[in-house]
Amino acid sequence: MERKNFEIDFWERYDRECRPRIEEACRRHLARMRCTSVDLHDMVSWASCRVWKMIDERPNELITDQLSAEESAQRISNASAMLARWAYLALVRKGSRIAEKERACDMERIRYLATSKSSTPAIEKSENTKAAIDLLRTRLSADLRGKLAASWKDAKDRERVANALDANREEDVKLRESIAEGEMKVNTVEKMRSRSLHRSRDIMKSTRRNFAILLLGLSVALLTASNAYASGGGDDDGGEQTGGRSAAVVE
Incomplete structure (x- = not known):
């Protein structure tokens, strides 16, 4: 043939x-x-x-x-x-x-924006930024917000992240202090951060919104929008899930 x-x-x-x-x-x-x-x-x-x-x-x-x-x-x-x-x-x-590349890209962009000194009125008044913060606060459980803030990669920004996410319960503060004082191993903190981001991303999928964009909105507003929200008496309910879906606590 x-x-x-x-x-x-x-x-x-x-x-x-x-x-x-x-x-x-x-x-x-x-x-x-x-x-x-x-x-x-x-x-x-x-x-x-x-x-x-x-x-x-x-x-x-x-x-x-x-x-x-x-x-x-x-x-x-x-x-x-x-x-x-x-x-x-x-x-x-x-x-x-692809997932590792996306996570690395997310964290680098978030870190850059979190340390930005920009506080222009346009960012403060951005409806998209406020909506992103409101969505993160209401969709993520209190425990998840606390772990996400406590394990934030850049230690000097953890307090600002906690304020933005309203993660200031007594146990949240103790967790941040424990990590800051080195009582937890580095790899344990890294696992906490990875699991918190992964779980947060899964929860936010149900909103059909891009989790990376929401975190970027949070980071841009760390220095301004969170304080404005707090002073305005936001009606956050402590992080309980809405829309009929409950948030599992990250172990």
């Missing part, structure tokens, strides 16, 4: 025989891993691209003169479970890298 006809026959068999088996292998792997963050179709697409890449870069390993198109396709079908595992790991790692 000519090379061109061989490849045409192979890819026809791939679509007809291999792809369904790969899809089923991906479905079983997701069920076994109990994963809901990876999309089945993304896994199948990744596996198909991987097969195409292997054939393009190392054709002699899969398509040889000693194998018929049917036998070559069968080799791919037999490796469907392995391709499913590869696809799962690749997509999980990709998602983790």
Whole structure:
């Protein structure tokens, strides 16, 4: 069989025989891993691209003169479970890298804005900024706000974050003092910050608002809007959830 006809026959068999088996292998792997963050179709697409890449870069390993198109396709079908595992790991790692990059970007931008000396009237009176602070205060539980403020990356801004989030209960103050005095290990504080941000982001997803933007609004207003809100007698209810969803306390 000519090379061109061989490849045409192979890819026809791939679509007809291999792809369904790969899809089923991906479905079983997701069920076994109990994963809901990876999309089945993304896994199948990744596996198909991987097969195409292997054939393009190392054709002699899969398509040889000693194998018929049917036998070559069968080799791919037999490796469907392995391709499913590869696809799962690749997509999980990709998602983790994106999440880490977003968290790092969020914290850097928040840190910059939190230390900004700007206090222009436009920022103070911004309805978007006030709305962001109100939303964070009402949607996040009191415990979560306290841990978020206490574990803030830049220690000198923790008091201002606490004021902005109204996280000044007795236990919140004790937690900040404990961290400031070094009674808690650094990695414990970092885990608290990571879990607080992660849990906060999950809670804010229900509002269909960008959590990073809300935190940026909070940071911009740290020096001004929080004090204005407090002096105006804000009606914060202590951080209880609204809209029928309760906020779990970060452990």
